[in-house]
Amino acid sequence: MAAIVLLDGDALPFGGGRSWLAHVLVYPWFDAAFRLATSSDWLVGRVVRNAWGPGAPKLSRATLQQFERPFRVAGTAGSVRALVARGLPGVSPDGLKKITVPRAVVWGADDNVDSVASGRATAAALGVPLELVPGAGHLSMLAQPVGVALRVLRASSHSTFG
Numbered sequence: 001m002a003a004i005v006l007l008d009g010d011a012l013p014f015g016g017g018r019s020w021l022a023h024v025l026v027y028p029w030f031d032a033a034f035r036l037a038t039s040s041d042w043l044v045g046r047v048v049r050n051a052w053g054p055g056a057p058k059l060s061r062a063t064l065q066q067f068e069r070p071f072r073v074a075g076t077a078g079s080v081r082a083l084v085a086r087g088l089p090g091v092s093p094d095g096l097k098k099i100t101v102p103r104a105v106v107w108g109a110d111d112n113v114d115s116v117a118s119g120r121a122t123a124a125a126l127g128v129p130l131e132l133v134p135g136a137g138h139l140s141m142l143a144q145p146v147g148v149a150l151r152v153l154r155a156s157s158h159s160t161f162g
Helices: 019-024 029-038 041-052 061-072 076-086 093-097 116-126 145-156
Strands: 004-007 103-108 130-133
Touching (some): 041 061, 061 076, 103 116, 103 145
16 A cells, blocks of 8 residues: 655755856865764754653763764765755645555654644645644654554544545
8 A cells, every 4th residue: 555654744845046146056165064064963962852852861972973974985975965056856736636645644743844834734735734842852752652553553543645
């Protein structure tokens, strides 16, 4: 059976139209700043804890390295530069309304990266209730894994998912 769960993300396109900025982000300055920012345990830790939500734990060096590692893959800096210029691809609200496979929207109640209002709008476009996870931010699957799993299971019992 095919199904989708949007977890802490609305699937809508975001940004773009800033191709001029990609030309400002030139080598070697952008690449050097990118490497410094994405390998700073302090900065990465701050971003992750903010996205985690209330009660974010102290993150070990090993955990921080897991978040930093994807930014060290060859070509990542160029891809980030392209995202700044073109934006994140996504599905339009009208496109969301056309999705007919079983679907659910699960969202951290304290998400400050993608607002709860955005989650509500996406759930409405998909014709499903928004499943909020208390005590979780944007990284709800890390902050409240059991709560996320329970909401996905609850969504699967709705007629649009099961």
